Amino acid sequence: MAEIIDGRAIAQRVRAQVATQTQRLLAENIIPGLAVILVGNDPASEIYVRNKERAAAKTGIHSETFKLSATTTEAEVLALIQRLNHDASIDAILLQSPVPGQINEQAMQDAIAPEKDVDGFNPTNIGKLFANRAGYYPVANTPKGIMTLLEQAHVELAQRLVVILGRSNLVGRPLFALMEAQNASVVLLHRFTPDDLRHQLLQQADVIISATGVPKLVRADDVKAGATVIDVGITRLADGSLQGDVDFEAVAPKAQAITPVPGGVGPMTIATLLQTTVELAAEHHQVELEAGWQNI
Numbered sequence: 001m002a003e004i005i006d007g008r009a010i011a012q013r014v015r016a017q018v019a020t021q022t023q024r025l026l027a028e029n030i031i032p033g034l035a036v037i038l039v040g041n042d043p044a045s046e047i048y049v050r051n052k053e054r055a056a057a058k059t060g061i062h063s064e065t066f067k068l069s070a071t072t073t074e075a076e077v078l079a080l081i082q083r084l085n086h087d088a089s090i091d092a093i094l095l096q097s098p099v100p101g102q103i104n105e106q107a108m109q110d111a112i113a114p115e116k117d118v119d120g121f122n123p124t125n126i127g128k129l130f131a132n133r134a135g136y137y138p139v140a141n142t143p144k145g146i147m148t149l150l151e152q153a154h155v156e157l158a159q160r161l162v163v164i165l166g167r168s169n170l171v172g173r174p175l176f177a178l179m180e181a182q183n184a185s186v187v188l189l190h191r192f193t194p195d196d197l198r199h200q201l202l203q204q205a206d207v208i209i210s211a212t213g214v215p216k217l218v219r220a221d222d223v224k225a226g227a228t229v230i231d232v233g234i235t236r237l238a239d240g241s242l243q244g245d246v247d248f249e250a251v252a253p254k255a256q257a258i259t260p261v262p263g264g265v266g267p268m269t270i271a272t273l274l275q276t277t278v279e280l281a282a283e284h285h286q287v288e289l290e291a292g293w294q295n296i
């Protein structure tokens with residue numbers, strides 16, 4: 001039976017480290033500031049944003065949430081982003097995704113100042129990631145959190161075959177770059193990959209990351225014995241339960257390590273958001289954070 005990678009426990013350790021780092025910054029009169037913009041009434045987004053507010057407050061980060069109506073215009077969101085770009089009390093700006101149809105999400109991501117782009121969605125930061133530039137820049141929090149999970153579970157990436165299912169800007173694409181930078185051989189598959197090719201590649205993978213939102217897409221016969229399986233998919237079923245992309249019961253007995261849904265990757269997204277907020281605040285004030293995140 002596989003090791004179950006406990007995302008809640010690892011996220012808790014990241015949050016404790018964020019609280020410690022925040023205390024260090026506060027001692028130098030630096031208050032890390034996070035602005036979260038929520039446009040519209042998507043019920044899941046409302047919960048995620050509330051959880052972000054609560055988690056920030058618990059760690060000592062100053063957070064402000066801007067709840068805008070579903071009819072807010074693009075010009076209004078842009079004006080808010082521009083105001084926050086110039087607000088010295090704000091180190092990190094996040095526009096909760098998805099946004100209503102009248103708003104061009106990419107244009108808003110482009111408008112967030114790269115040095116406050118806590119989601120790492122601005123093309124300047126994406127470019128640095130894909131060019132494997134040295135120095136600090138923000139990276140999308142779900143893939144960054146997955147890298148923390150793998151590190152904490154002592155999963156080796158160098159010289160391993162990693163297969164990623166799903167090429168979103170939120171998960172698959174940045175994860176591809178992060179894994180490649182760790183000297184993994186990475187294959188990024190998507191909805192146009194033929195089923196038989198997907199099956200053949202998955203069977204060879206040392207590490208599988210699935211971020212498709214297709215319930216139970218990854219089955220036991222897709223997985224090589226001893227592989228590590230990371231499930232990013234979260235689908236709410238008719239009975240209210242959550243189902244991942246991986247058939248957990250069937251795959252777990254074959255895998256070396258596996259994340260559950262819920263309680264795997266999900267909790268890392270908010271913990272890593274707080275981590276990135278503190279890192280951005282430290283960057284802005286040119287303060288070196290003493291302990292590395294690897295000490296969690």
Ligand SMILES: Nc1nc2c(c(=O)[nH]1)N[C@@H](CN(C=O)c1ccc(C(=O)N[C@@H](CCC(=O)O)C(=O)O)cc1)CN2
Pocket residue numbers: 048094095096097098119141142170234242261262263264265266267268269270
């Ligand atoms: N601007 C952004 N928008 C969105 C992001 C993001 O990183 N930046 N990610 C997701 C939503 N998200 C945070 O925003 C998020 C998703 C899931 C979880 C989580 O803890 N999931 C739990 C299950 C929760 C449940 O019961 O529904 C788990 O998997 O255990 C936290 C945050 C899209 N938008």
